[in-house]
Amino acid sequence: MDFFISQLISSLSITSILLMIALGLAIIYGTTGVINMAHGEFVMIGAYTSWFFQTQFGMGLIESIIPIFIITATMGFIIERMIIRHLYNRLLDTILATWGIGVILQQLIRLSVGSELKYLKIPPYMAESMSLFGQQVSIYRVFIFLFAIAIFILAWFLIYKTKFGMKLRAVTQNKDMASCFGINSGMVYSFTFAFGTGLAALAGAFVAPLKSISPEMGTNYIIDAFMVVVLGGVESLIGTAASSFIIGGTSNFIASFSNDTLAKALVLVIIIFILRIKPEGLFAKKIRS
Amino acid sequence: MKIDIFKNKFFLYGVFCFLLFLFPLIVNDPFYLNKSSTYIVFGLLAVSLSISWGYTGILNLGNAVFFGLGSYCMAMSLKLKTNAIHTGAGGLPDFMVWNNVVELPWFWEPFYSLSFGIFAGIAIPVILAIFLGYFIFGGRASGVYVAIITLASMIVVYLLIMDQQRYTGGFNGITDLSTLKIGNFEFDAYGPSAYYLIVSVMTFIFFLTLLVTKSRAGLIFQAIRDDENRVRFLGYNVGVYKTASLCISAGIAGVAGMLYTIVMEFASPTFMSVPLSLSIVIWCAVGGRQSIFGSFIGALIITSGSGFLSESETFLHTWTLIMGLIFILSVLFLPKGLAGIFDRKK
Numbered sequence: 001m002d003f004f005i006s007q008l009i010s011s012l013s014i015t016s017i018l019l020m021i022a023l024g025l026a027i028i029y030g031t032t033g034v035i036n037m038a039h040g041e042f043v044m045i046g047a048y049t050s051w052f053f054q055t056q057f058g059m060g061l062i063e064s065i066i067p068i069f070i071i072t073a074t075m076g077f078i079i080e081r082m083i084i085r086h087l088y089n090r091l092l093d094t095i096l097a098t099w100g101i102g103v104i105l106q107q108l109i110r111l112s113v114g115s116e117l118k119y120l121k122i123p124p125y126m127a128e129s130m131s132l133f134g135q136q137v138s139i140y141r142v143f144i145f146l147f148a149i150a151i152f153i154l155a156w157f158l159i160y161k162t163k164f165g166m167k168l169r170a171v172t173q174n175k176d177m178a179s180c181f182g183i184n185s186g187m188v189y190s191f192t193f194a195f196g197t198g199l200a201a202l203a204g205a206f207v208a209p210l211k212s213i214s215p216e217m218g219t220n221y222i223i224d225a226f227m228v229v230v231l232g233g234v235e236s237l238i239g240t241a242a243s244s245f246i247i248g249g250t251s252n253f254i255a256s257f258s259n260d261t262l263a264k265a266l267v268l269v270i271i272i273f274i275l276r277i278k279p280e281g282l283f284a285k286k287i288r289s
Numbered sequence: 290m291k292i293d294i295f296k297n298k299f300f301l302y303g304v305f306c307f308l309l310f311l312f313p314l315i316v317n318d319p320f321y322l323n324k325s326s327t328y329i330v331f332g333l334l335a336v337s338l339s340i341s342w343g344y345t346g347i348l349n350l351g352n353a354v355f356f357g358l359g360s361y362c363m364a365m366s367l368k369l370k371t372n373a374i375h376t377g378a379g380g381l382p383d384f385m386v387w388n389n390v391v392e393l394p395w396f397w398e399p400f401y402s403l404s405f406g407i408f409a410g411i412a413i414p415v416i417l418a419i420f421l422g423y424f425i426f427g428g429r430a431s432g433v434y435v436a437i438i439t440l441a442s443m444i445v446v447y448l449l450i451m452d453q454q455r456y457t458g459g460f461n462g463i464t465d466l467s468t469l470k471i472g473n474f475e476f477d478a479y480g481p482s483a484y485y486l487i488v489s490v491m492t493f494i495f496f497l498t499l500l501v502t503k504s505r506a507g508l509i510f511q512a513i514r515d516d517e518n519r520v521r522f523l524g525y526n527v528g529v530y531k532t533a534s535l536c537i538s539a540g541i542a543g544v545a546g547m548l549y550t551i552v553m554e555f556a557s558p559t560f561m562s563v564p565l566s567l568s569i570v571i572w573c574a575v576g577g578r579q580s581i582f583g584s585f586i587g588a589l590i591i592t593s594g595s596g597f598l599s600e601s602e603t604f605l606h607t608w609t610l611i612m613g614l615i616f617i618l619s620v621l622f623l624p625k626g627l628a629g630i631f632d633r634k635k
Contacts, residue, residue: 035433086621092348092432096574096620099350099567104613111606219563223444226437261452265445272424272438279428 005133007253013141015248016148017207019241021221022228023155024199026240029229031172031192034084034094038102039200039225040218046072046201047208047217048109051118061123061205068205069198076197080190088189102218110215118213144206151199156237158195168192223264224251227271233280298499302582306492310485319479326478326487326552328592333494333545335572335588336581341538342570343578344502346514347531348436351443352569355414355539357561358446359546361457362413364556365397366406367466383465388455397456403471410547411540417442418539422532429528443561450558462557469551478552487548494541498581501537510534568592571616577628587626591615 025039036042046068053064079101087094126140159165170178171185179185203221211217224247232243247267254263309329313322334356341347368382381393399405421442425435450457458464469476469483476483501507509530512520521527550556559565568591576587591612598604604611623629 029433033433035437083617083621090624092436093620093624095348095350095433095436096570097617099570100613100616100620103567103616104610107606107609107613111610219444223441226441230434230437259452261445261448265449268441268445272421272442275430275434275438276424276428279430279434 006135007249007256009133009135009137010256011249011252012137012145013210014252015245016145017203017221018224018228018248019148019244020151020203020206021200021225022232022240022244023152023237024196024203025225026229026232026237027155027159027199028193028196030235031168032084032088032189033091034088034098034193035226035229036193036196037095037099037222038079038105039098039197040220040222041102041105042072042076042197042200042218043204043207043221044109044213044215044218045075045105046204047120047213048113048118048204049201050205050208051120051213054120061209064205065202068201072201073194073198077190077194079197080193084193085186085189106215106218113215115215120208120213122209140209147206151202152237152241155199159237164188164191223268224248227267230275231271298582299496302495302499305582306488306495309488309491312488313481313484322481322484323479323552324593324596326484327549328589328596329487329491330545330549330552331568331572331592332585332588333491333548334542334569335576335584336494336498337538337541337545338569338573339578339581339584340498340501340510340541341534342573343580343584344507344514345510345531345534346432346517347535347538348432349439349535349538350436350570351439351441351566352538352542353563353566354439354443354446354561355418355542356546356549356565356569357450357556357558358414358417359410359543360550360556360560361450361463361546362400362406362410362543363547363550364463364466365400366403367469367550368463369397369401370403370467370470371465382458382463384458384461384463385455390455394456403469407547411543414539414543414546415536418535419532422528422535426528426531440563440566443566444563447558447561447563450561457558458556460558462555462559464555466550466554466556468554476551478554483552487552490544490548494544495581498537498541502581506530506533568612571612573626574616575619575623575626577626579625580628583626583628586628 021039021043024042025036028034028036028039049068049071050061050064053059053067054061059067083097083101084094087097122138122140126143127138129136129138130142131137157165159168167178167183167188170181170183171188175185178188204217207221227247228240228243231247232239232241250270251260251263251267254266312325316322316325334352337355338349338352341349341352371382381390382397385393400409421439425438430438451459454460468478469486474482476486502510509520509525513527513530517527520530546560549560569588572588572591573584574587575591576585577583595608595612599608619626
């Protein structure tokens with residue numbers, strides 16, 4: 001039991017980061033059908049924005065959450081308007097376009113900031129550790145977990161309890177019909193994309209103090225986030241959350257007696273097996289189409 | 290029936306291959322000959338993606354993994370042929386000695402035979418393709434999932450090779466290879482011999498792909514690309530055809546990988562990294578993925594262009610940016626690539 005609890009607690013922070021990244025990816029994919037290959041790059045940009053705020057203006061992580069979200073969501077909005085908008089009738093090509101966007105973003109950062117590693121400090125009042133079920137955990141990791149849960153609830157509230165969410169669900173079900181009822185579905189798509197990229201950037205800002213920041217950091221996270229989307233299906237937020245926990249937990253568990261790379265390889269193989277049996281994902285709802 | 294030889298692809302391919310054979314007569318500089326060889330190898334890599342993506346509609350974002358595996362197989366064989374100078378007992382490869390490996394691992398043993406190395410350079414990519422195909426296409430996963438899984442598989446293989454430094458050379462790859470010798474004949478990477486080898490293989494692959502695309506299976510590939518369900522309703526096993534297409538593509542990529550090791554004289558994990566895989570997709574997208582020849586030319590133009598431009602300081606860093614822009618623009622405005630322009634004029 002002790003082993004189980006320590007596993008659970010040590011996988012909390014990786015799981016929460018994964019949840020934030022995958023949530024954005026799944027919301028965008030579920031609504032617009034676009035797999036955003038540049039999602040990992042938005043994680044990276046979130047981390048760099050946070051680093052920028054901290055070194056240039058001395059802003060702490062908490063104060064910069066809202067500016068980071070606004071800046072990156074605006075970027076997402078602009079990219080959707082300029083490029084992705086024209087490809088909704090060729091969905092597979094959006095993979096290519098967003099991949100190209102990812103490369104450009106990565107190279108822009110490399111050219112402007114440089115490719116050497118950057119490090120961020122954990123906010124001092126969160127650097128200490130606390131005792132949780134007899135385990136020593138750093139307060140920062142607990143904070144990340146609580147924040148991810150808060151984001152998840154916020155996303156759920158936004159989608160199921162607000163007027164925008166109602167429009168979003170209508171557009172997801174049937175774009176043309178929703179447009180007939182006067183919903184500006186193009187606008188809904190833009191805001192969904194912006195929201196998803198904003199979430200990715202927040203995840204980046206939160207992961208930055210735990211790991212180093214580099215232009216390539218997005219690639220590491222995006223694969224796990226893809227796995228979450230493949231495993232969880234995209235129709236339900238709960239599915240995304242559950243599969244984040246499954247993948248985060250499993251990777252952490254395997255990594256505890258081998259290493260991160262082998263864990264990643266094994267998780268991928270397991271997911272490929274699952275894909276054979278349930279191609280629509282573990283948590284897909286049966287929907288009438 | 291009158292056959293218009295200028296529209297006959299067999300004839301046009303023949304002329305093109307013949308011209309490439311004549312190339313060393315004009316350019317005799319070892320450096321440029323070596324460069325041209327690498328461009329042609331990349332062209333083959335683009336051809337390989339064109340089969341699976343352009344003809345069958347499998348958006349394989351991890352095509353470089355097959356290339357990389359082929360390249361490693363060749364490198365392992367050539368590494369064991371080098372004269373052991375700084376090595377330990379039994380002619381262990383140098384990086385293993387540095388990593389305190391005392392015995393040659395079992396999976397290196399068969400690579401003492403060059404024929405096995407060449408066989409493995411095709412077989413291992415094909416086996417991986419069968420594995421992926423069985424699970425992805427057997428489960429009828431849709432296009433997006435195919436893209437994700439192929440990309441993820443490539444990244445995982447890449448990470449594994451980086452991680453298992455003791456056996457694979459890790460970040461540095463496998464360097465200091467001997468040149469390829471078949472019988473008493475030596476293929477010099479900077480001489481015309483390696484170039485002729487590559488152009489011969491290229492000619493073979495060109496006509497092979499032409500046969501495949503003109504065959505019944507080739508037509509079914511294209512039908513699957515255009516409307517998968519209709520093909521399924523006609524009674525074809527779509528999964529098997531898709532897997533077959535992926536296997537052909539993987540085999541060609543494996544061959545290209547082996548050739549690349551021969552001309553570059555090393556193997557590196559970057560041969561199966563995301564940037565290379567993205568480049569392959571860009572070559573095909575720009576050249577025209579639904580045309581074998583278009584993809585080949587796309588690769589030739591872009592790689593030679595980047596080779597030329599990255600010699601100047603200004604373009605070295607902005608090149609990736611330019612590539613990204615070209616890619617997005619071609620996706621937006623030229624979905625059929627350069628080959629599409631010529632098609633329209635007919």
